Amino acid sequence: MSSGTPSRPRLRRWLPTMVAAAALVGGSALVPATPAAADDAAPLGPTVSKTGLPPTGYEVTIRYKNDGASRVQIAPEMTFSDPALITSGTAAETKPGSQWEPGDVPGIKLSGEGAGWTVYEMTKDADGIWTYRSPLPSGTFNYAFVVNCASDAGTGCPRIPDPANPVWNPDDVGGPNRQVYVPSDRSYGTLDKYxxxxxxxxxxxxxxxxxxxxxxxxxxxxxxxxxxxxxxxxxxxxxxxxxxxxxxxxxxxxxxxxxxxxxxxxxxxxxxxxxxxxxxxxxxxxxxxxxxxxxxxxxxxxxxxxxxxxxxxxxxxxxxxxxxxxxxxxxxxxxxxxxxxxxxxxxxxxxxxxxxxxxxxxxxxxxxxxxxxxxxxxxxxxxxxxxxxxxxxxxxxxxxxxxxxxxxxxxxxxxxxxxxxxxxxxxxVAFKATTTNLTVAQKNNGKVKITAKVAADAKTSTVSPTGRVEFLVDGRVVGAPQELTGKSVSITVTAQPGQQVTVRYSGNALFNGSSRTVTVD
The missing domain is CATH 3.40.50.1820 (Alpha/Beta hydrolase fold, catalytic domain)
Known part of the structure; x- marks a missing residue:
């Protein structure tokens, strides 16, 4: 089997890696990022803080060290719009996280100069670290950097990955975007994307x-x-x-x-x-x-x-x-x-x-x-x-x-x-389908024994369906619901030839419900 390097734990914090050597692409001079110093006062990369303040209760700080940069912008998927203002061919409302309101969705400028996700300026702090701060609602947000670009919208300039926030795959291939996750403070109306x-x-x-x-x-x-x-x-x-x-x-x-x-x-x-x-x-x-x-x-x-x-x-x-x-x-x-x-x-x-x-x-x-x-x-x-x-x-x-x-x-x-x-x-949806089958056995005095058997359609589960099974005759529930703890459950009821007998399985967290109907002979 031909394979690459096995993955490393997703939460492990690795030493920052170097961005590729300086080059001129699309009018932007790419300057190598400087690895984080051990005594930096605050960590490089993204930090998420619970503020308890509007508009979202959380704030993201992203810090980037690049001593050779004279301008750094961040190209994040962190702009928002009222969905009612997003229409085909029309520039959507685009607001930073500081203006987020409940019901807003990630939104981009649809046309004109700088169409797409809004690019924001990063500020250089006293410690020489380029920094961007923004309140954000719950969810995952992609971002990348733009270094020494002449365009205010970052147009024509390459995106650079955050060396302090590497991804799992070898050599950081697969594009420049890096991710930051933000929890939910429900008191501000953010949808919890835990x-x-x-x-x-x-x-x-x-x-x-x-x-x-x-x-x-x-x-x-x-x-x-x-x-x-x-x-x-x-x-x-x-x-x-x-x-x-x-x-x-x-x-x-x-x-x-x-x-x-x-x-x-x-x-x-x-x-x-x-x-x-x-x-x-x-x-x-x-x-x-x-x-x-x-x-x-x-x-x-x-x-x-x-x-x-x-x-x-x-x-x-x-x-x-x-x-x-x-x-x-x-x-x-x-x-x-x-x-x-x-x-x-x-x-x-x-x-x-x-x-x-x-x-x-x-x-x-x-x-x-x-x-x-x-x-x-x-x-x-x-x-x-x-x-x-x-x-x-x-x-x-x-x-x-x-x-x-x-x-x-x-x-x-x-x-x-x-x-x-x-x-x-x-x-x-995935691999949750079940099949419910039933058999009807005639007994004396119009009594019939109904046996329901429930099985997963996929043959890859190590557990069997559990949940409740209901029995119906001509659409009316008969008897008490039965708990499915094995592969089948049975009940004896009165049913005449020509009547319809139905079994309904409720489903559970791993399996969806199903049912079956037969006519009594």
Whole structure:
């Protein structure tokens, strides 16, 4: 197995690394950052402080040491807007964190000079450290630095990663963005996004590792970032389910683990008992010939076989899921329509899949066998009318009889949306399907014995469904609900031939409910 360096604990604080040697790119002189001195009064990188003050109750301070810089700007995803003021083709309201109000969403300037996330000036403190401070609501925020750029908007100048806040992957590849997480002070109306925070117990953290597999890409090999859950056992007799995640345009296999903080979201869901421990494979579609169709072939003929050979995962399609954001959501849509039998769960998030086209009769028949199609978008997503096409896709597939679960949120085309799409997918959808079967045994005097058996559809769980089972005759509840502590429960009731007997399983944190109805002979 060809692999990169195993991941290091996500909360470990490493010594700062040097930014690349000085160069002139886009009119910006890149000056090497100076490593932190051991006696610096305050740490470099991001620090989060609880202030208890408006507007959010928390403040972020980001400190950066660069003795050769005459100007440093920060390019953070830290501007906000009232969603009602975000419309296609119109510059949204963009406010700094100090002006945040409840209900605001991350927002960018949509057009004109400096379109995109607002760039802010950093100030040089008396100790020579460049500093930016801002109140922020709960959530994860990406940021990077711009050094010695002539443009007030940072236009045409490269983004530089924070050397004091490295990411898990070797050599810090995968883009310049670094992340800072902010808790919630609910007294100020911030939505609590604790699911994006690192878990406190190291034993509850999964592991990231980078792999290279033989690919059809122009390089001949392609990278995968792979998350294995806490306590992953390569020899476990029950194989693990697998989730395949795709990045969007301009991204790579590191996006979900870095900007998307997928590891934290997964760790929290597993630690809370809200999802099955799963192997998560983050792919890279760059350089693969054939566009979306070529990527679909790559997934089915290269990636899945490689993962199944080298990791302890199930080989059943019912134990696999695929999801993607933006251009990756478009690829998820293509897989749903054209290789439907390869995955049991699909996630189409802000999918750049064009105008909704109804499936053919054959495609629809295959889609109805899929466990769940999870569709979500930012309701103010302006890019190529993604919000409109996503809502149309949701409505069209639902009307056609496909099992669609929707999760739409106020917001734009940004990681703020996609992190929470992933969280909802894990906690509500992935590998939670159950099947309830029942048998009816005739007894004397019109009595029948109804036996209900509940089983997980995925064969990768080490636990069985628990919860309550209700029995109904012609739609009326009979008897007391039964607690499902084993694989089946039974009840004896009065039922005549021709009457309908129904069993309903309630579900629990790990399994969704299901039901079955039969007619008494």
């Amino acid at each position: 699911v994006e925070a690192p878990v406190s117990d190291a034993a509850d953290r999964g592991t990231f590792q980078h792999y290279s597999y033989p690919s059809t890409s122009t390089a001949g090999t392609q990278g995968l970032s792979v998350y294995t859950p806490p306590g992953y056992n390569k020899n476990r007799s029950t194989p693990y389910p697998t989730i395949y995640l795709s990045h969007g345009a301009g991204g790579d296999e590191y996006d979900w683990s870095n900007s998307g903080v997928a590891g934290n979201i997964l760790d929290n869901a597993i630690a809370e008992g809200r999802m099955q421990p799963s192997v998560v494979v983050m792919t890279n579609f760059n350089g693969i010939p054939g566009g979306t169709a070529g990527y679909a072939t790559e997934i089915t003929t290269k990636v899945i076989p490689y993962v199944q050979k080298n990791l302890n995962v199930s080989k059943r399609a019912s134990d696999r899921a695929f999801a993607g954001l933006s251009a990756g959501g478009g690829r998820a849509n293509y897989l749903l329509f054209n290789t439907t039998d390869q995955f049991a769960y699909y996630g189409l998030w802000s999918a750049a899949a064009g105008t909704y086209v109804a499936p053919t009769e054959a495609q629809l028949a295959a889609m109805k066998k899929v466990e769940v199609v999870h569709i979500g978008t930012g309701l103010q997503d302006w890019l190529a009318n993604i919000n409109l096409s996503s809502l149309q896709r949701e409505a069209g597939l639902k009307a056609a009889g496909v099992n669609v679960v929707a999760f739409n949120q106020p917001g734009i085309h940004s990681w703020d949306i996609w992190r929470m799409e992933l969280n909802d997918f894990l906690r509500r």
